[in-house]
Amino acid sequence: MDTTQSTDQERSADRRRRELLEAADRVVLRDGPGASMNAIAAEAGITKPILYRHFGDKGGLYAALAQRHTDALLDSLRAALDAPAERRERVEATLDTYLAAIEARPQVYRFLMHPAEGGQPGGDQGFDVGKHSAPLLRRMGEELGKVIEDRLDLGPDSRRLARIWGHGIVGMMHAAGDWWLGERPCTRAELVRSMADLLWGRLAAAGDKVGGPGF
Amino acid sequence: MDTTQSTDQERSADRRRRELLEAADRVVLRDGPGASMNAIAAEAGITKPILYRHFGDKGGLYAALAQRHTDALLDSLRAALDAPAERRERVEATLDTYLAAIEARPQVYRFLMHPAEGGQPGGDQGFDVGKHSAPLLRRMGEELGKVIEDRLDLGPDSRRLARIWGHGIVGMMHAAGDWWLGERPCTRAELVRSMADLLWGRLAAAGDKVGGPGF
DNA sequence: ACTAAGATGTTACCTGCGGTAACGCGAGTC
DNA sequence: GACTCGCGTTACCGCAGGTAACATCTTAGT
The missing domain is CATH 1.10.357 (Tetracycline Repressor; domain 2)
Known part of the structure; x- marks a missing residue:
C-alpha cells in the first residue's frame, strides 16, 4: 500500500532524525556550544550534507535540539x-x-x-x-x-x-x-x-x- | 625630549584607537552585531591588521566597544x-x-x-x-x-x-x-x-x- | 527478472570569516 | 647616509557553514 509505504519512510526518517539529534546532543555536551557541523556529523557516523538535508541549516539543527x-x-x-x-x-x-x-x-x-x-582553539565562532x-x-x-x-x-x-x-x-x-x-x-x-x-x-x-x- | 615624544606617541595612538572605535561603532550600528572585521576596517579607511594591532582580536575590539x-x-x-x-x-x-x-x-x-x-546574507556567524x-x-x-x-x-x-x-x-x-x-x-x-x-x-x-x- | 525512481550517502568544492606573516615606506635619530 | 621603528599594505592560512555533483542501495512496477 502506498500509505503504509510513506508511513514507513516517514517513521524511518523520524528515527534517523532522532538519532542525529542525540548524536548532536552528545557532541554539544562534550564540546560545548561551539561544536561544528563536521564534528556532529562525525559523531553520528555520517557526513555533513546529511545533516543539512535533515535540518536545513545549522539554525534548524539548533532549533530542533x-x-x-x-x-x-x-x-x-x-x-x-x-x-x-x-x-x-x-x-x-x-x-x-x-x-x-x-x-x-x-x-x-x-x-x-x-x-x-567554549573553545580555547583559534576560530570559535560559536553555534550560530x-x-x-x-x-x-x-x-x-x-x-x-x-x-x-x-x-x-x-x-x-x-x-x-x-x-x-x-x-x-x-x-x-x-x-x-x-x-x-x-x-x-x-x-x-x-x-x-x-x-x-x-x-x-x-x-x-x-x-x-x-x-x-x-x- | 624622550618623555614628550612617548607622550605624543601615546596620545596619537589613543586618538587613533578612538577613531577606530567610532568607526566600529558606526558599522555595528548600521550592520548590526554581525559586522565583520573587514567591514569595520573598511569603514575606518584602513585594513584588518591594523585593527588587530590595536585590539588584539575581535574579542578585544568588542570589549573596548x-x-x-x-x-x-x-x-x-x-x-x-x-x-x-x-x-x-x-x-x-x-x-x-x-x-x-x-x-x-x-x-x-x-x-x-x-x-x-542581524544579517540575511549567507554567513552570519556573529560578532564572536x-x-x-x-x-x-x-x-x-x-x-x-x-x-x-x-x-x-x-x-x-x-x-x-x-x-x-x-x-x-x-x-x-x-x-x-x-x-x-x-x-x-x-x-x-x-x-x-x-x-x-x-x-x-x-x-x-x-x-x-x-x-x-x-x- | 530487469529497469526506473528515489532515498541515502559520499567526495570535492565554494565563499567568507578570523587571524597572521612578510613585506613597503616614510619620519625622525645618530 | 645607514638605522630603526611605527604605520600601513598584500597575500596568505585554516576552518567554518553550506552546496553541487556523483555513487549506491533499496524498493516498486511491469
Whole structure:
C-alpha cells in the first residue's frame, strides 16, 4: 500500500532524525556550544550534507535540539508550578527546579542560553545561535505569564501585568542563576529563599541604613 | 625630549584607537552585531591588521566597544539611583532610565546583549561575542548589589542577599525590557510601574482567583 | 527478472570569516 | 647616509557553514 509505504519512510526518517539529534546532543555536551557541523556529523557516523538535508541549516539543527531540552525543562517547571501547596512554596519549588536543572547540566544550559563560549582553539565562532538565543527565556516568560494570569486575581490590566511579571520573574531567575552558577556564592536553597524574599516584598520592607537616604 | 615624544606617541595612538572605535561603532550600528572585521576596517579607511594591532582580536575590539557603552549606561543608572527621592521613586527612575536607553538605541542594546542576530546574507556567524555577552548584565548586577548593600539594612547575610537581589533585579529588568522592546505591549511608564509593583510585593499580596488553588 | 525512481550517502568544492606573516615606506635619530 | 621603528599594505592560512555533483542501495512496477 502506498500509505503504509510513506508511513514507513516517514517513521524511518523520524528515527534517523532522532538519532542525529542525540548524536548532536552528545557532541554539544562534550564540546560545548561551539561544536561544528563536521564534528556532529562525525559523531553520528555520517557526513555533513546529511545533516543539512535533515535540518536545513545549522539554525534548524539548533532549533530542533533546543526545543527538546526546552520542552523537557518546561515540563518540569509546570510540574513544580502545579504542585499542591501554597503559593510561596510553589514559587520556591519552581525556582529550585530551574536551578537544579541548570546545575545538573550546565553544558546544556550554556548551550541554550549562551551561543558560543567554549573553545580555547583559534576560530570559535560559536553555534550560530543568533535569534535562537532568546526563545527559551521568551517561552518561559510567556508560560509563567499565562499561569499567573490564570490563577491570580490582579484586578484590571491583569493580562498585561501577568505577562510583565512572567517575563520579569523569569529574567530574575535566569540572571541570578547564571551568576550563581558561575560564582557559586551560596547554597541553592539560600539562593531560592533570597529570590523568594525579593518577590515577597522584602525590598520594599527593608529599612534604610543609618546615615544614608536609602535606596 | 624622550618623555614628550612617548607622550605624543601615546596620545596619537589613543586618538587613533578612538577613531577606530567610532568607526566600529558606526558599522555595528548600521550592520548590526554581525559586522565583520573587514567591514569595520573598511569603514575606518584602513585594513584588518591594523585593527588587530590595536585590539588584539575581535574579542578585544568588542570589549573596548562594549565598555564605552556600558560605562555610559552605568553612569546614567547611577545618576538615577542617586537622585534625591524616596526609594520607590528611585527604583522607578532607574528602571525607566534603563528602558529609555534601550529604547533610544536598540541597535547598541542588541549589540551589547545579543551576540549575532542581524544579517540575511549567507554567513552570519556573529560578532564572536561568546563570553563577552554577559559582562553588561554582570556589571549592572554587581553595581546594583553594591548599592543595595550600602544603603539597605538587611540584617545578617546582607552582603549575600544584596548581591543576589542586584543580579535578580537586573535580570528582571533585562528580560522584561527585551520582551517589551520586541512586542511593545504597553507604555514604558506602565512597564515601569508594573515592575515596581512586582518588586513591592504585589505578587505575594494578590489574591487567588476563584476556583483554583492559586499560584 | 530487469529497469526506473528515489532515498541515502559520499567526495570535492565554494565563499567568507578570523587571524597572521612578510613585506613597503616614510619620519625622525645618530 | 645607514638605522630603526611605527604605520600601513598584500597575500596568505585554516576552518567554518553550506552546496553541487556523483555513487549506491533499496524498493516498486511491469
